[in-house]
Amino acid sequence: NAGVTQTPKFQVLKTGQSMTLQCAQDMNHEYMSWYRQDPGMGLRLIHYSVGAGITDQGEVPNGYNVSRSTTEDFPLRLLSAAPSQTSVYFCASSYWTGRSTEAFFGQGTRLTVV
Amino acid sequence: SQQGEEDPQALSIQEGENATMNCSYKTSINNLQWYRQNSGRGLVHLILIRSNEREKHSGRLRVTLDTSKKSSSLLITASRAADTASYFCATGSLETSGSRLTFGEGTQLTVNP
Numbered sequence: 001n002a003g004v005t006q007t008p009k010f011q012v013l014k015t016g017q018s019m020t021l022q023c024a025q026d027m028n029h030e031y032m033s034w035y036r037q038d039p040g041m042g043l044r045l046i047h048y049s050v051g052a053g054i055t056d057q058g059e060v061p062n063g064y065n066v067s068r069s070t071t072e073d074f075p076l077r078l079l080s081a082a083p084s085q086t087s088v089y090f091c092a093s094s095y096w097t098g099r100s101t102e103a104f105f106g107q108g109t110r111l112t113v114v
Numbered sequence: 115s116q117q118g119e120e121d122p123q124a125l126s127i128q129e130g131e132n133a134t135m136n137c138s139y140k141t142s143i144n145n146l147q148w149y150r151q152n153s154g155r156g157l158v159h160l161i162l163i164r165s166n167e168r169e170k171h172s173g174r175l176r177v178t179l180d181t182s183k184k185s186s187s188l189l190i191t192a193s194r195a196a197d198t199a200s201y202f203c204a205t206g207s208l209e210t211s212g213s214r215l216t217f218g219e220g221t222q223l224t225v226n227p
Contacts, residue, residue, distance in 0.1 A: 031213045042202055042217035043157075050213070058214075090156060094213055102147070103204075103215060105156040 006106035023091030032074040137203035145206040
């Protein structure tokens with residue numbers, strides 16, 4: 001049971017490039033989310049999804065797109081990378097209503113935009 | 115300011131001592147959770163307390179929740195050097211049945227051998 005798998009672990013982008021951070025979970029969780037963590041700060045919610053085909057914005061959605069075509073996968077796309085998007089990105093999943101809402105996190109993707 | 119603010123920001127204690135971290139929040143919650151993050155790693159769930167619970171124990175961890183004061187505390191008893199990490203509280207919003215989490219900025223705990 002792999003849990004939540006994020007790829008890549010590290011990435012360096014040039015300003016203006018685009019890329020997709022991958023996230024997959026094998027726990028059949030309905031709820032998946034993306035966070036960014038900046039130095040000395042907690043996690044801020046970028047986008048989340050409560051099930052396949054449903055996504056919504058979090059606190060800091062600008063510059064990011066998501067899609068949820070399957071229950072397992074929740075990729076995060078950076079459309080045109082900016083230095084302000086340098087951060088560590090975490091994907092998480094959990095059950096939705098009526099069940100435990102403990103969240104399981106991936107190991108993170110450290111992104112640097114130069 | 116962020117929902118789920120931890121206090122203190124940093125705490126340094128000796129091995130064997132107890133560590134207490136506090137968390138305050140602003141809105142109505144479904145649950146409150148505590149997570150640990152070791153340096154450069156992902157977050158690991160420690161304990162979840164629901165809004166209708168007042169206290170919960172898990173091993174050396176004790177969590178309290180006071181919804182009237184909108185605050186929670188995490189007590190780690192008989193601390194060990196391996197407890198050195200950042201600790202975050204996260205509140206699960208009422209309108210999303212607790213799944214959407216809002217994190218505080220964390221408390222950096224250092225346990226000296």
